[in-house]
Structures are given as C-alpha cells and as structure tokens.
Amino acid sequence: MAPRGGHAAAAGVSSGSEDDDEEAGFSRNYFLAKEKEPSSGKKRARAAGKLADLNLVDEQVLRASLAEIPPKHESEVEALTRSYKNQYSNWLFELRCGFSLLMYGFGSKKLLLEDFASTTLTDFTVIVINGYLPSINLKQVIVTIAEIFWEQTKLKRKCQTATRPQLQSFGSQSIDDIISFLNNQISDNGDDNVCLLIHNIDGPALRDAESQQYLARLSCCPQVHVVASVDHVNAPLLWDKKMVHTQFKWSWYHVPTFAPYKVEGVFYPLILASGGYAQTTKTALVVLQSLTPNAQSVFRVLAEYQLANEKEEGKFVVYLIYIGFPVANKLNLITLFASQVTLNSHLTEFKDHDLVKIRKHSDGQDCLHIPLVSDALEKLLQELA
C-alpha cells in the first residue's frame, strides 16, 4: 500500500474494510465467477476448495486446543529474548538522550519491554498502555501522568495548599490544557521522569490520527519518554515527518522475539470458527428447532428454492427469492399456509433471527436471501429433517 497521507494511512493500517474490498474485488469477482463455472472444470478442482470441505471442529474445542498449543523452539525463543538484555543499557542511554524507542519485528514484545522497564527503567515512573486492546481512553492516561507530576512537585515543594481541587480538576480540563501543564514540568535534577510503555502503538484503538497526535505531543513533553512497539508492517504510515523527526524522535530497533501473540491476539476472531459457517449453521438450527413446524416448512421451501435456483442460474441471482405473489404462488406457500398474513409473520420472525436477509435485486425489487452458502444450507436442511 502506498503512503497516502494521514487518513489514508489510518485506513491502510486498519484490517480490511468492506468498502475497500468491494472496490478491489469488483473485477476479481468476475474472474472468480468465471473460475467457478462448471465449464472450466480443471481450474475448478484447484480453486473451489472451501472451508466447508474441511472437517472443522467445534469452536469450543478449537479454543480449548488453542490454549494448549505446545510451544515450539521454547529454549531458542528464550535465548533470543535474553540476548536483547545486553542492549538494555544502550536503550536506556538513548532514552536519556531524548529519543523514543520503537521496537519492531515478529513476535510479541510485551514481555521483553516489560522486563526492560522493570529491570532497567527503575528511575522512571513507568506507565504501560496496552495498545492492542480495542478501546483505550487516552485522556485518562494523560490525566494519570499529570497527577503523577503533580504528586512529585507537591512532594518536592512540600506545599500543602490547594492540592485537592487541582488534583481533581485534571479530569475536567481539556487534553490541551493538561499537555501544556506537562510541557511546563521541568525538573531541576532531571530525575522525575515518566516513561510511557506503549504496547502496540499501532493497535486498533490508537490507529486514528487524533490519538497519534496526542501521543506525539505527549512524547515531546520534557519529562516524558516513550518506549513503544509496533507489529503491523504498515505502522510507519501512522506518522508524518513532523511527528517522526520533531516529536517522537524514534530510534528503531529490530527485535524479533518469535514469542506467541497471546494477549495481542485475543481480540481477533478465529478464522476457522467465526469465519467459517459451522457456527452459523449450528445457531440457525437451534433457532429453527425452536420455531413451529409450519415455520420450519416455510423455511425449508425457501431454502430449497434458493438451492435449486443456485444450481440453475449461476452465482448471484440464485440467492434471491422474490417476495410477493408470483413467487409465493409459484412455491405454493400461500396455499400451503393459508394466508399471506401468516406467511409474513413467519418471514418477520426469520428476519429477526437473521435467518433471512432482504436484498435489493438489480431490477429494484426486494428479495429474500438466506445468508448461508449452499453447502451449509444443505447441511442445515439435512439436520433439520
């Protein structure tokens, strides 16, 4: 991805928006559809592999096994992480020189950085930010830093007056005000430093331009130092030249650890669980079984229609079933189930449970569509029977 400035950068790092996909995939879809046509039989064998063909285990089993994955190269990983200990003093030196440290390379750097902080940054007050979490309130962080400085100055000057109101008011001040307060904190002996340890400064909650601006401004406060890690390969796109050269002043370190991303990965969906349809088939089945036999029959008719039409007409239109009389009549739904009103109530129920979705057909009509791939649908029907 080419660097395209601030906003584009943020989008570049974000993990896949549907819109982007839509654009990029537009032409590709054509070829994909071509590939899947029965005529290109040879290609089909290669490209038509689907997750559905795999014997996927239940998500709970999957998660249980996930916790028990035996570590590989345990001793080597440990030795590798240990080898960075020799550099700790250099890192500290550079931090004291006014640079921020930026660690990158494959593997979780959480333990490494926290080890560095607890063994080497003993003179600093260290605040850890877990940037890999989906939400972080930066203001709270900034308020905490301000409070730490406030405590320190109070301690130093032994001034007892008006500590409470000031302390409480940090929360109600704007971030700009707090940062300008921090900018004025200049220590006489240069000891009272705060070090921000930011795991994944490129994490999902910090990826927006505003958070990065605040972090950049924080990092150039005189008493604040920053040690951060990035994992995303496009992380440098988060910063412009001003931030890189005059605010963060990064000193890069390539420190691959090959340690598993255990905590960092918690918030990512498992590709074989939620990505696959196993789970949805199962939930659909549960929902359907709780409905009346009549409703089940309506669903069955719809599903069969969808399956049948997929086979006849190719990929896209197949999923669509016209609401309204022509189709309903064609399928004998009304004769089957007495009235349009009953049918509608069933359909509403399906919609509420996400068993069917409404789509606009290219001719402008609303269409019903069961959001399951045909294999999943077949399986569902089998199990429903």
Place this chain on the structure above:
Amino acid sequence: MAAPSGEAPLTAATNIEPFYVLHKGAGASSASSSSASSLPTSGRARRRIDVSGTASPSPKPVGKRCRGEAAAADDDDGDAEAYERLRLEAFRRVWSKIQSTIDEVLRGISLKLFDQVLQWAHESFSAVRSVVRPSAAQVRQPYPLLTDVICRKIPTAFVLTKNAEFVDDITTFRDLAEHLGSNGCHLAKLSATELSEKHGVSGCFRSLLRQLLSDVPDVADMFALASWYSAEENYDQPIIVVIDDLEQCSGDVLGELVMMLSEWVIKIPIFFVMGIATTIDAPRKLLSSEALQRLEPCKLTLGSATDRMNALVEAILVKPCTGFCISHEVAVFLRNYFFKHDGTITSFISALKLACSKHFSIEPLSFLCMGMLEEDCENFWRNKFDALPQVLRKYASGLPSCTREKDSIKSSNNMVEGLSELMKIQKDWSSVLLCLYEAGRHGKVQLLDIFCEAVNPELQTQKIPNPPTGKSGSIRRFIDQAIDTIRYLPVETLFHLLEVWSIHLKGMDKISDKVKELQSTTISTDAVRITKDKWPRRSTNSTGNTTAPLNDKVAMLLDDVTRKFLVPFECLPFHEIICFKNVSILQSALIGNPRRMVQLDLLKPRKHLRCSCCRKSGVAVLASMHDTSIMCNLAQEYGDVINLHDWYLSFDGIINSTHSKVKRKPHTSPSKKKSKSIAAESEAMVQARFCRAVTELQITGLLRMPSKRRPDLVQRIAFGP
C-alpha cells in the same frame, strides 16, 4: 525473562487493563501512599516479571561471591556506571553545543526575513492607528467600531517558504515568533490542527485567547480579548497571529476567523503571518473571495534550503568546534539520506543527532570528546587519562587506528598527544575545506559534496600528485571541480576569494603568506588593467594572457594546499574517540523497515532462532519451523488472495509431514471422519495452530481477513520482502 509458557494468565489485570502504572520511579516511590490511592491503578503489585535471568545491567547483583571478587566486580560496575554517566553528560554537552550552533545558523539565515516581517508589522500598525486611535474605553465596548470598508482589512504577510516539506519551516516560524515577541509584539500561533473543521472557529479563537490572556474566561469572545487589549500594558503593540502551514488549514474556519477579526481590526489590531509552502495562489484557492478581500497582503520570501544546508554543514560538520565528527561512510549515508530520502534539513539533523547519541552510547572513550569543548583540552585529557581504569587504557591502545601506526604507541601520554594532534590537523583540514568551498561556490558546488570527499580516507592514499591532465577518479570529483572553478574566475572575484581565504587560513602562516603574495600580485595586475579592462576575465583570456597565470597560480596553490593539509581524520590515530563510523547501526535505527524485516523474520526464522532442528537445507518448509513461519512461507505460493482451504491442507500436510497431496472431498468424508475419531484431537490442534498463525499474520498486517462475500479467501497485503 520469563519463558513464554510461564507468563501471566491472559486474564491478568495487566493484560486487559487499558493502562496501568508498572512502577513508580526511584524519586517518586517515596511519595505518600495516601496520594497514590487517588491514582486509579497504582496500588497493586505489578512487578511480577521474572528478573532473575542473566546479568541485568542496572540493579547491582547482590551475589554470594567471595568478598574480593564481589568488590572488584562492584568496582567495575561502579566504574562502568560512572563512565556511562560521563558519556551521557558528554553527549548532552556536545549536542547542546551543536543544537545551539544549528539554531544560531538558521536564525542568522532567516534574520533578514524576520526583520522584514517586523518592519511590516510596525508599518501596518502605524497605518491602522493613523486611521483612528480608539480610546481604551472605546475598545472595551462590546461592539465593533464602524468605519468604512478600507479599515476592515487585516494586514497579512504571506511568507513563501519554498519548501515542499513543511517540517523544516516549523523552527523558522518558531524563531520568527520569538523574534517578533522579543520585539514587543503580542504573539499567538495557530496550527493547522486548530484551524480545522473539528475545532471550528470557536475552538481556534479559544486557543488564540489562551496564548494571549493569562486567564481565559469560560465564555471566550471578542469582548474578553478587547478588555485584555485595552489594558495599558498591552495597548500599544499589534497582535500577530502566526499560521505556519496555511495549506493544511480548513479554508472555511480560517475564512470565518478572518471575517470575524476584520470587523475589529481598528480596535484590536490583529495581523496575520501565514506560511505558504506552495505558491502565492494558495490563499486564493483556500479562502472565499469575501474573506480574501478582508486581507491586505504582503509577500515575503524565505531563503533557499540549499543555502541553509551549506551554512549548517559549515557550522556543525566542518568547523571543529563541536568535538564530534562523522566518518566518510556516515557522511555519504547522511548525504544520500538528505538528497534521496526526503530532502529536509530536519531529518538530516535528527539523523545526525541519532548518530551522535549512538556514538556516545557505543564508544567507551567517547566522553573524551568533551575535551574539545574545554579551553585547556590537553589538561582535561591528561586528567581523564590518568583516571582511566586499566580496561579502558587497554582498550585505548588497542584502537585500530593506533595499532596501525605501531611505532608511536608506547607512551601513556600518547593518547593526549594523539588527540591534540588530531585537533590541530582537523583545524587545518577545516580551513582548507572552507577555502575549497569558497572557490567551489562560484561553480555551484555544494559544501556537503566537498565535505563527503574531504573525509574520504582514500584521499590520503592517493596523495601523490597526479599528472596535470589526469583526475583522481571519482574520489576528488567535487574538489577538482572547485579548483577548476578558480581558473575561470574574473579578477575581482578572485581578489575577493583570496581575501576570504586569508581569513580562513589564519593560523596557517606559510599558506597565508603565499596567499598574501598572490593578493599583492592581484592588486598590481589589477591596477594596471583596471583602467582599460571592464570585461570579465574569460574574454580577456582570449585577447591577452595577463591574468591567466594568476588564476592558475591560485588554483595550483589550492591544489597544493589540498594535497598537503586535507588529511581526513579517519587516517589519524585515536580518531575513533571523536568520530562516529558505524553506518549500519545508524541506518537501522533511523529507517525502521517493518515491512521488509517482519517478512524476513518469518521467511527466515533460523537467522534469529538459531535452532538446530530447522537446519535441513534444500527443503524450504519444515514441520519444526515456527507455525506462522510455515504459513508465511506457504503464502508465498499464492497470488493476492489465498484460498483458506488449500492453505489449511498444505499446512496440515507440512505439520504431519505428509508430502502426498491429500485432498479430502466433502461428500466422501463423513464416513471417514467417524472412523478417525482418535485423530480428531490432533486435528483440532492443527486447526488451532492454523488459527493462531492466521491471527499472528493478521496482527503483523500481512493478511486481511475474508469478507463476508468471500469467506474462503484471505487477502495478502505485502509481497516480497
């Protein structure tokens, strides 16, 4: 470091809290516990990380060793720490010297512009005041003073920066603001972030007030500003609002601000200084015509980046005042970084600073650089040398540059002499280099180019004079060009050049005598010719040869001096102490390349893990490799999309080391699956490993998750390291 398996559980508070205080600093840890409880997270014990690993540098090991050993070790540790502190102090002193030199140089270059702006501000102020001079009470009235349209124009200085990249102008505008402020103007700065849609005109006005008023009222309005301005101490100066990056501002917000302030300009004289990076058209493109009409423009231009670069190189790299210098390799790297990377002085300076800090961090004796800043440097070095522990002495005598010249090593004074010699030679070197540049600038040779050649140690090996026509290859390209330039200089310029040389060459008596000699001949020939010859030298060359020998003489002198005195310091003993040479360290710290490096980590994990199990050569992907590595290697076989099913099967194949292509057909499998119920667990494990590897690839950004429409395909994002 704790082994990955022994880490805290995933649900530990430290992992799922957005932020927490790991520990308080040594200075702050004595803080009262009552105050600590007011902080949201500080009460808990956080230091759970195992620190029992190998030697950790900062907490001193409290071992059970025998006393002598322990004492010696403690001594060593103490020494090491003391010297580290010394190096840090040296860095701070050296860099603050360099930084102040940089600031001075940049300010000096921009001073002409600053004075122009100041003059403009004063003129505009008197112009505004000449229309009407409202009394303090009038100013304080909560409505604008109504006069005719002409007086609703805000004087605005557009400063053309001529820099494509704005980052260089930040310091310029900061200095400008300081300059104006120190000359009595009230000053406020608005940045592009403040002039954005998000903040709106009110946010930006509040920011303006915050910078002017000591106490900003809750309702930030014009009245607050007016009452502040009407105070006696504020009244007689204009308010100048500096907007350094006009193009990045929101036109609507700025327009609104202009409209608002213009109503009041008679009562509260607020003027704008706007930095424009592109062309003078920029305001027209940005602002509405209505807002534009309210501006009274004045165009000013900043000096060029090349001038600044030349001045900077002269002040910080050539003149031997800083005690820190860079090797040829580093110089060439920095030059390329400047010309090819982004061409901003800011990045050049930050690269230099990084080099400086790396030098003081890595080189044990680098603290001696401080000596260069001392008045009695020899004394300083002698004191420091006497106090050196044995280890460092040994290190000093083992420096590669010293072992090269074996004959002069033995004495203990050697280092002091060596450093003094180094300093003296460096001084001559810099004088000659400046002479070269003075000549070369007439031929548009840049100082950085000459500098890079002048620090090349190969220059020394090629000292033997060349045949008159020959060039010394590419090593002396710019130096030769500079010398050549002299041959075509008109007499007046030549005379001026010699004058400048005699200033640079002060202290090098022999050479300056020669220069004087040449100067006198110039004057005499000049006196003869001046009456009849008004033409530049090039034309006289064809008619007569009176001046040709003179130009040649000057050129030959320079050539001679260059060969004698332009000794690159990398050829001198002890240069390692002041000279930073490690270009690869600098490069890797300066230009992090996660895109390439993360992929390389994954594709060649053995390079870092150094395991014995994945050594088998010839086979690209082994089951023993890191799971994510296997997946990444497999992904190389796909295009921009990867079929998850196929990917999983190949992963499965590698894990189970079956190289036969097993393709399970969906409709034949159910019976098989049931028969293989024992294998199900291992299958679950393979799937779990697959999932984790995909997640890790996703974290590194090498993969994009499947969309709903195409659940079986993931997208690759990076191709080829």
